[in-house]
Structure formats: structure tokens, C-alpha cells
Amino acid sequence: MDDAAVPELSRQFRFQWEPAQQAHVLLFPEGMIKLGGSAGEIMQRVDGKASVGAIVEALQQAFPGADLRADVVQFLEEAHAKGWIRARRTG
Amino acid sequence: MQKAGSAPGAPGSPLWLLAEVTYKCPLHCVFCYNPVDYTSYGAELSTEEWLRVLREARVLGAAQLGFSGGEPLVRDDLEIMVAEARKLGYYSNLITSGVGLNEKRIAAFREGGLDHIQLSFQDSTRELNDFLSSTRTFELKRKVAKLIKQHDFPMVLNCVLHRHNIDHVEQILEMAEAMEAEYVELANTQYYGWAYVNRDQLLPTREQVARAEEATNRFRRKVGDKMRIFFVVPDYFEERPKACMNGWAAVFLTVTADGLALPCHEARRLPGLSFPNVRDHDLGWIWRDSPGFNAYRGDAWMKEPCRSCPEKTKDFGGCRCQAFLLTGDAANADPVCSLSPDHHVVAAALQSARQPAAKPILFRDDANSRRLHG
Numbered sequence: 286m287d288d289a290a291v292p293e294l295s296r297q298f299r300f301q302w303e304p305a306q307q308a309h310v311l312l313f314p315e316g317m318i319k320l321g322g323s324a325g326e327i328m329q330r331v332d333g334k335a336s337v338g339a340i341v342e343a344l345q346q347a348f349p350g351a352d353l354r355a356d357v358v359q360f361l362e363e364a365h366a367k368g369w370i371r372a373r374r375t376g
Numbered sequence: 377m378q379k380a381g382s383a384p385g386a387p388g389s390p391l392w393l394l395a396e397v398t399y400k401c402p403l404h405c406v407f408c409y410n411p412v413d414y415t416s417y418g419a420e421l422s423t424e425e426w427l428r429v430l431r432e433a434r435v436l437g438a439a440q441l442g443f444s445g446g447e448p449l450v451r452d453d454l455e456i457m458v459a460e461a462r463k464l465g466y467y468s469n470l471i472t473s474g475v476g477l478n479e480k481r482i483a484a485f486r487e488g489g490l491d492h493i494q495l496s497f498q499d500s501t502r503e504l505n506d507f508l509s510s511t512r513t514f515e516l517k518r519k520v521a522k523l524i525k526q527h528d529f530p531m532v533l534n535c536v537l538h539r540h541n542i543d544h545v546e547q548i549l550e551m552a553e554a555m556e557a558e559y560v561e562l563a564n565t566q567y568y569g570w571a572y573v574n575r576d577q578l579l580p581t582r583e584q585v586a587r588a589e590e591a592t593n594r595f596r597r598k599v600g601d602k603m604r605i606f607f608v609v610p611d612y613f614e615e616r617p618k619a620c621m622n623g624w625a626a627v628f629l630t631v632t633a634d635g636l637a638l639p640c641h642e643a644r645r646l647p648g649l650s651f652p653n654v655r656d657h658d659l660g661w662i663w664r665d666s667p668g669f670n671a672y673r674g675d676a677w678m679k680e681p682c683r684s685c686p687e688k689t690k691d692f693g694g695c696r697c698q699a700f701l702l703t704g705d706a707a708n709a710d711p712v713c714s715l716s717p718d719h720h721v722v723a724a725a726l727q728s729a730r731q732p733a734a735k736p737i738l739f740r741d742d743a744n745s746r747r748l749h750g
Contacts, residue, residue, distance in 0.1 A: 297558060299467055299491065301465060303437070304437075305389045305437025306389070312439060312440065312491075313467070314492045314530055314558070314559055315559070
């Protein structure tokens with residue numbers, strides 16, 4: 286997934302904050318996935334508008350210090366492989 | 377917070393709420409899991425009462441919501457419940473036979489925020505579908521499947537399997553693929569309720585089950601990721617019991633049409649336990665403190681061979697309702713387990729089902745319910 290790709294949530298999934306679990310979750314037919322803190326931060330920025338590059342930049346600003354690019358791209362690729370998100374091109 | 381299946385006193389959150397909004401159903405399926413004495417129950421919860429149940433369960437942490445029954449579409453206030461569920465943040469599922477789903481209602485469900493629809497078929501052929509449900513519904517279901525896709529809902533196609541249709545697994549999967557179902561549930565009959573009454577006529581042979589699993593695996597290889605297929609194994613053929621409900625009152629909460637709160641949809645049949653009604657108590661107390669919900673939480677209730685079994689944290693001793701139905705004591709090991717001293721009753725049931733049927737198959741309807749109850 287390169288910088289220009291724009292990830293969006295797959296049609297059958299819903300992403301939301303669950304107060305009872307104090308975690309972000311993905312809901313889908315017959316199931317629920319509880320996301321860890323950093324996965325939740327990344328998924329919060331997957332809105333079908335922001336490109337991978339923009340998501341990395343936004344996270345970099347929110348959490349300055351370490352270089353987050355590799356981790357973010359790796360998570361998005363895993364999420365894509367699991368079918369949680371799909372990618373489209375800009376323009 | 378403790379994990380699901382932990383000791384009583386500190387339960388986790390219910391994650392699933394099954395709202396059995398009515399026991400009324402236009403179909404008469406021979407394998408229905410509804411209680412056989414459903415005609416003897418009290419009045420259905422009102423709209424307001426259901427909305428309160430949805431709110432209270434959501435506060436407890438329930439995130440997945442199934443509208444079931446009976447046929448939930450019999451309730452003409454389902455649209456109101458669906459819209460409230462979306463507002464509360466549930467991921468909601470309509471579990472339906474399709475009877476009563478028309479253009480107007482499905483548009484209202486879309487508008488209200490229903491997330492997906494589970495449509496049942498009884499078979500891939502009109503003849504068997506209509507015979508097993510004792511209705512002429514096959515063509516209607518095909519139309520409803522189209523309607524679901526036109527309105528862009530993810531569709532789970534569910535087919536309950538038994539002796540009479542398990543050899544059609546490949547055709548059932550082909551039908552699901554043609555209908556563009558995203559998920560298929562091939563649910564081998566679980567023997568409770570009406571299915572238990574009809575067990576001799578429904579149990580498949582071991583060879584049938586093996587062939588169906590092979591056909592399912594072949595189909596999985598063919599379709600890949602575009603359709604996910606769940607094959608719910610028939611537990612009578614297993615050596616270990618199912619992890620029923622993921623443990624008693626661990627993550628599942630059922631509320632019945634007449635307001636009873638249950639840790640599973642079969643539990644009202646267990647003797648010696650009284651389950652609270654949502655008309656009398658709030659769900660927080662029901663889930664955390666009521667004696668019924670704590671009866672088989674954790675493992676303090678277990679007898680041998682479960683108590684000292686290393687697998688008890690995996691399957692929780694199986695199903696309490698099945699233990700009661702087949703051994704007379706809900707605290708016994710589920711006799712599906714080969715370590716159970718009562719395991720022979722399952723073998724006997726399989727043997728008995730191989731004999732020519734001695735009694736006619738019984739359809740789920742009001743007259744038969746009254747007869748069985750009376």
C-alpha cells in the first residue's frame with residue numbers, strides 16, 4: 286500500500302468506541318474484533334478520504350518522536366489482507 | 377474485570393443480545409429450536425419494554441444484537457426497535473425467514489440503520505423447503521434474497537441441515553453463491569425444542585456428515601474469500617462437547633418474547649431454576665446478580681469428570697440444556713463428551729435414528745404445541 290492509496294472501511298464493518306471495553310472495536314456479521322490502542326488510533330483516521338501518506342503524517346503529528354511509518358503501513362496492509370479495509374486510488 | 381467463564385460474582389460484559397421479539401411464526405419448521413410449549417407463555421413485551429431492554433443491555437456492554445423469534449417481522453414495531461438499536465450503537469442483525477419482508481419494510485430498515493440480514497432457507501429445492509416448513513415459501517425467499525441485495529445489505533444465508541437435506545450441501549452453496557450471499561451458515565440441527573421431538577427423523581448418518589463436510593471444503597477452495605462458509609458440526613457425532621454459549625452467562629444474553637431473560641435460548645426448560653423477567657428487574661441485576669444467571673457460571677458447579685478435566689476451560693463441560701435433556705441433570709457433563717459416563721445415550725440416539733421411523737414427523741404449530749404441553 287503506497288502513500289497515494291486511500292484506505293476505507295469495508296462495507297460490512299463498523300468501527301466504533303466501546304465504552305464497556307474501553308477500546309475501539311470492529312463489528313461485522315456474527316463477530317467483533319477488539320483493537321489495541323495503536324490499531325485504534327490508525328483506524329480512527331481511515332475515513333475513505335485520507336491517503337496513507339496523510340494518515341502517517343497525522344499520526345506523526347499526534348505522536349511526535351518515533352518514526353511511525355513502517356508500523357502504520359504494516360498494520361494497514363494486514364488490515365487489508367484480513368478484509369477490514371479496502372484501498373482506492375486518489376484522483 | 378475478570379474474563380468470561382470466571383468465578384461467579386464478577387461477570388464480564390454480555391457482548392451479544394438475542395431479542396426473540398415474538399414466538400409467532402408463519403412457518404412450521406420441524407427442526408425449530410423454540411420451546412414446544414410456546415403457546416402457554418404470557419403476553420409479548422410492548423414496544424416501550426423492548427426499547428428499555430435494548431438500552432439496558434447496551435449499557436452493560438452488548439454490541440451485537442440479533443432480532444429473532446419466531447419470525448421477528450410479525451412485529452409491526454420492528455422498525456422502531458431497529459432505529460433505536462442503531463442510535464444506541466448496536467451492530468444489528470435481522471434473523472428472518474423472509475416472510476413479511478417487502479420493499480417498504482426493507483427500505484425502513486435501511487433508513488433506520490439495520491446492519492445485516494440473515495435469511496433462512498430450508499433447502500435448495502422448492503419441494504423440500506416447502507415440505508420442511510409446511511408452507512409454500514421457496515419462491516418468496518428467492519425474491520427476498522434479491523430484495524436484500526438490491527438494498528445493499530450484507531446477507532447471511534442460513535440453512536439448517538439434517539438427514540433430508542444434508543446431501544444437498546453443494547446445491548445449497550451454489551444457490552447461496554448465485555444469490556451473492558457474503559456468509560453462509562450450514563447449521564447442523566441442534567437437538568432441542570421441536571428438533572428434539574423429531575430427532576429420530578432428523579439425525580443424519582455419520583457418512584452423510586462426512587460427505588457434507590467434504591463438499592463444503594471443496595466449495596471453500598472454489599470460492600475463496602468472497603463467501604465465508606460456516607459449517608456448524610452436529611455435536612452428536614463429536615468426541616467433545618461444544619463450548620456452549622462460550623460458557624454460561626459469559627457473553628450471551630437472550631430475552632424472550634414474554635420478557636424472560638436467559639443465558640441461552642433453551643435455558644427456560646431447565647427445572648429448579650427460575651429466570652427473571654425484564655418486567656420485574658433491570659438487566660444489570662439480572663446479568664450480574666440473579667441466581668439463574670449465576671447457577672452455572674465459572675466451574676464451581678461442576679461434577680466429575682468435568683471438575684478435574686484439563687479441557688474444562690475450553691468447553692465449559694458443554695451444554696447444560698443438553699446435559700439435562702439427555703441425562704436428567706443439568707450439572708452433569710454434556711453426554712456428547714466421550715468422557716461422560718452417560719455417553720452411551722448419544723450412541724443409542726444415533727442407533728435409534730437408523731431404525732425406520734416409528735412415529736410421524738411433527739410440525740411446529742400451535743395445535744401441536746398445545747397437545748405436547750397438555
